[in-house]
Amino acid sequence: MVFSKTLTHWYSNNKRDFPWRKTKNPYYIWLSEIILQQTQVKQGLPYYEVFIRTYPTVFDLANASESEILKLWQGLGYYSRARNLHTTAKYIVNKFNGEFPSTYDDLLKLKGVGDYTASAIASICFNENTAVVDGNVYRVLARYFGIETPINSTKGTKEFKKLAQELIDKKNPAEFNQAIMEFGATQCKPKNPDCAACPFNNSCIALQKNMIDKLPVKQKTIKLRKRYFNFLVFISENGNTVLEKRKTKGIWQNLYQFPLIESNKSLNYKELKDIVNAHHVLNGNCFNLFLYNEDDIIHKLSHQHLYTKFWIVEVKTLHENSININDVKDFAVPVLIDNFLKSFNF
DNA sequence: AATTCGGGGCC
DNA sequence: GGCCCAGAATT
Numbered sequence: 001m002v003f004s005k006t007l008t009h010w011y012s013n014n015k016r017d018f019p020w021r022k023t024k025n026p027y028y029i030w031l032s033e034i035i036l037q038q039t040q041v042k043q044g045l046p047y048y049e050v051f052i053r054t055y056p057t058v059f060d061l062a063n064a065s066e067s068e069i070l071k072l073w074q075g076l077g078y079y080s081r082a083r084n085l086h087t088t089a090k091y092i093v094n095k096f097n098g099e100f101p102s103t104y105d106d107l108l109k110l111k112g113v114g115d116y117t118a119s120a121i122a123s124i125c126f127n128e129n130t131a132v133v134d135g136n137v138y139r140v141l142a143r144y145f146g147i148e149t150p151i152n153s154t155k156g157t158k159e160f161k162k163l164a165q166e167l168i169d170k171k172n173p174a175e176f177n178q179a180i181m182e183f184g185a186t187q188c189k190p191k192n193p194d195c196a197a198c199p200f201n202n203s204c205i206a207l208q209k210n211m212i213d214k215l216p217v218k219q220k221t222i223k224l225r226k227r228y229f230n231f232l233v234f235i236s237e238n239g240n241t242v243l244e245k246r247k248t249k250g251i252w253q254n255l256y257q258f259p260l261i262e263s264n265k266s267l268n269y270k271e272l273k274d275i276v277n278a279h280h281v282l283n284g285n286c287f288n289l290f291l292y293n294e295d296d297i298i299h300k301l302s303h304q305h306l307y308t309k310f311w312i313v314e315v316k317t318l319h320e321n322s323i324n325i326n327d328v329k330d331f332a333v334p335v336l337i338d339n340f341l342k343s344f345n346f
Numbered sequence: 347a348a349t350t351c352g353g354g355g356c357c
Numbered sequence: 358g359g360c361c362c363a364g365a366a367t368t
Contacts, residue, residue, distance in 0.1 A: 036363045043354060043362085077352025080366075114365045134363045154347070181363055190361055191357060220348080221359090249367095251351070301352055335353065 003144070003200075004169045004176060010199050011179030014186065016041075019048065021178070026100035026125040027058045030088075033117045034081050041185070047076050058098050061089040070254060070332035079255060084112030102126045115161070123173040131164035132177045133157075136184025141167075142216035143188060146205030150219040222303055228266055229308040231258040231337070232276070233292070235346065236315050240322040243331055251301065256331040258310070266296055266307055276313075288314040292344065299336040310340055 015021070018041065020032035031051055035044040050072055055061040061069070066086050073082035088110045092098060101107050103126070107118035115133070122128035131137075138151040141163055149156040169176040187198060193212065195201050206215045234242045243256040261267075261275055273289060292310040299306040325346045333341070 033363065038352085038362055038364055040355070040362050075353075077354085078364085080351060081364090084365085112365070116364055120363070132363075135361070136363065139361095152348095178363090185363075218360090222349085249350095253351090299353095303350060303352095 004167055006199050007179050007183060008169060008172070008175055010187070011175065011182055015178070015182055016186070018045070019052075024125050026102075026121055028052060029121050029124050030100065030113075030117075031085075033120050034085055034112060035076070037081060037117070038078060039076065044076070047073070058089050058092055058100075061086070062093040066254065067332060071330070074255075074332045074338065075335055079252060081112060083254065087111045088113070100125070104128055104130045120177065123177045127174060129168060129170050129173045131161065131168045131173070132181065133161050133164050134181060134184075136181045136188075137164055138216050139190065140180055140184045140188045143206035143212060144200055144204050146209060146211065146215070148215070148217050151216045152218055152220070225304045227304055227306050228263045228296075229306050229336075230261040230263060230267055230272055231308065231310050231340075232261065232313050233258050233310055233340075233344075234313045234315060234318055234322070235325070236318040236322065238317070239325050239346070240318045241325050241328065241346075242318060242322045243328065243333075251304070252334045254332075256333050257337055267309070272309075272311060285315055285317075292340075297336070297339075306336065308336060310344070 018032075020028055023029070032044075032048055035048050035051070051061075054072060055064060064086070066083060069082050069086050070079060073079060076082075091110070092100060100121075101110070102122075104118045104122040107113055107121050108115070110118075113121075119130040119132045122130050123132065138156075138160055141147060141160055142151065145163070147159070147163075149159050151157075151160065164180070167176075187193065195204070195207050195212065198204070198207075201207055206212050232242075234240075242259055244259055246252050246255055246257060261272070263271075263275075267275075269289075269291065276289070290312050292312050293308075296307040296309060299308055328341060
């Protein structure tokens with residue numbers, strides 16, 4: 001109880017001013033929570049502003065096309081969030097006439113809404129007594145209580161959820177949940193937290209044991225995959241090029257890219273040209289091929305490093321479902337492609 | 347239980 | 358270069 005009291009008091013004096021803190025409309029809270037999953041406020045905030053301006057209600061979002069939503073989501077990453085956002089918007093409009101579910105259990109059924117997000121919406125919008133456990137909460141609790149259970153283990157997930165649920169201020173779950181997250185974000189930071197200025201510096205176990213930089217414990221380190229991408233940037237005499245939609249599961253699903261040849265190593269000019277010829281990409285049309293970037297562009301994702309070459313392919317004509325270069329900007333593309341578009345002058 | 351989904355910021 | 362971020366879905 002002392003913990004909750006101190007925490008909410010700290011929050012009242014230190015909370016930042018964000019647009020989603022001015023409302024309890026579940027549509028806006030839901031939108032903000034999806035955008036902020038695995039995303040820092042600084043990165044997500046501009047996207048939130050654009051989304052509420054473009055889609056003021058869940059009906060507007062449901063009526064939009066997925067491609068349009070993905071275009072607005074471009075650059076934010078984890079694109080399944082945008083696809084699920086659209087699915088859930090349509091579901092809420094069609095099944096509930098636009099009215100959001102109001103309990104943790106019902107919110108949990110929505111696509112893209114897991115334990116954290118269901119708890120956040122239920123507590124903030126409907127005052128339900130259910131504790132959020134995000135990366136901030138793991139860190140704050142692990143340090144304050146000196147808990148060494150790995151946070152990404154089944155045991156840890158249950159243990160921290162139970163503890164947070166015991167600590168929550170039942171009189172004001174919305175305030176408590178946001179307070180502990182804000183505390184983790186700005187005070188009990190991952191690196192170099194200012195423990196001298198912390199309201200818990202006389203009771204924090206990790207501080208007493210000099211374990212601030214060892215908690216929370218996370219097991220397993222992810223392994224990295226290297227991939228080799230060769231994008232074919234076609235340019236025809238009438239200013240057309242070719243984009244294709246990524247339909248396969250994996251990264252960037254439903255985003256657009258230049259035709260891609262993936263290889264198991266970095267290709268040189270001859271190797272690439274042989275493949276292009278062998279695949280009849282151009283049906284024997286003559287073409288002028290050259291490499292845009294001398295050194296591979298290394299695009300880093302969480303689990304993959306993409307060693308990328310952009311090959312310019314000048315041709316006389318292109319097939320009918322090619323698009324004009326000026327229209328490329330209307331398609332949602334990965335940051336890797338977008339960076340190329342910004343640097344390359346068609 | 348382990349993997350896979352992005353991209354930016356920080357050290 | 359490694360770790361983290363208002364996590365969730367899939368395997």
